[in-house]
Amino acid sequence: MVLSWATIKRPVSTRETSNMAATFQHDCPHCKTRSCLFMATACSKNERFTDKIHVDAIFRCANCGGQIFVSYSTTHANYENVHFIPGAIYLDPLVKIRGVLPQVNPVDVPEHIPDRVAELFKEAEDNRADKRLESASASYRKALELALKVHTPDVEAFKLEKRIDKLFSQGKITESLKDWAHDVRLIGNDGLHDLEKPEVHEVEQMALLTKYLLIYLYTLPEKVRISRQ
Numbered sequence: 001m002v003l004s005w006a007t008i009k010r011p012v013s014t015r016e017t018s019n020m021a022a023t024f025q026h027d028c029p030h031c032k033t034r035s036c037l038f039m040a041t042a043c044s045k046n047e048r049f050t051d052k053i054h055v056d057a058i059f060r061c062a063n064c065g066g067q068i069f070v071s072y073s074t075t076h077a078n079y080e081n082v083h084f085i086p087g088a089i090y091l092d093p094l095v096k097i098r099g100v101l102p103q104v105n106p107v108d109v110p111e112h113i114p115d116r117v118a119e120l121f122k123e124a125e126d127n128r129a130d131k132r133l134e135s136a137s138a139s140y141r142k143a144l145e146l147a148l149k150v151h152t153p154d155v156e157a158f159k160l161e162k163r164i165d166k167l168f169s170q171g172k173i174t175e176s177l178k179d180w181a182h183d184v185r186l187i188g189n190d191g192l193h194d195l196e197k198p199e200v201h202e203v204e205q206m207a208l209l210t211k212y213l214l215i216y217l218y219t220l221p222e223k224v225r226i227s228r229q
């Protein structure tokens with residue numbers, strides 16, 4: 001079944017959420033909170049199906065207020081109205097969840113990077129999504145250390161700023177990338193010994209810088225090589 005917002009035809013009920021509202025648990029595609037609580041706000045019976053009762057319901061994230069669309073089927077006549085389902089609808093044996101939209105986007109890992117670097121980058125992105133900022137920062141640094149070491153084997157381990165300077169002096173990265181790297185405080189935390197907790201915006205800058213360095217050093221050269229074949 002292809003789900004789309006167009007399948008919601010006529011809301012049969014809309015009300016403010018309360019403690020009695022039907023709930024759903026899901027990773028929020030809007031605020032990225034894992035296993036977030038969602039509260040039912042509206043629903044409509046989907047008349048296209050005749051074998052069972054099929055319902056399209058809207059749920060609101062308790063954390064950010066963003067909405068998701070949950071399609072379910074049921075054999076219980078009262079459950080045509082989502083508000084008559086007591087509590088967590090995914091735990092109710094009379095409810096079968098058929099689909100949830102939108103889904104959380106998978107982590108966008110740059111192409112053509114070494115497998116271990118890809119693992120660390122994904123780990124860093126997951127940690128950042130879960131607000132584990134120190135773990136995220138450490139994983140970005142490890143990903144960069146591994147990725148840049150290939151290009152700067154003569155630079156002392158975990159001296160990322162020196163590796164980046166070396167890459168620039170070899171003409172392998174642009175001046176703007178080098179200057180950006182020097183502006184990102186977390187890049188300068190040699191050996192992860194910095195005692196100050198990283199701020200959200202600092203980890204976001206680290207994430208973006210890591211991504212662009214990986215694209216510049218691995219993804220683009222390989223795409224160019226493939227294109228010229």
Ligand SMILES: [Zn+2]
Binds near residue numbers: 028030036
């Ligand atoms: Zn949310």
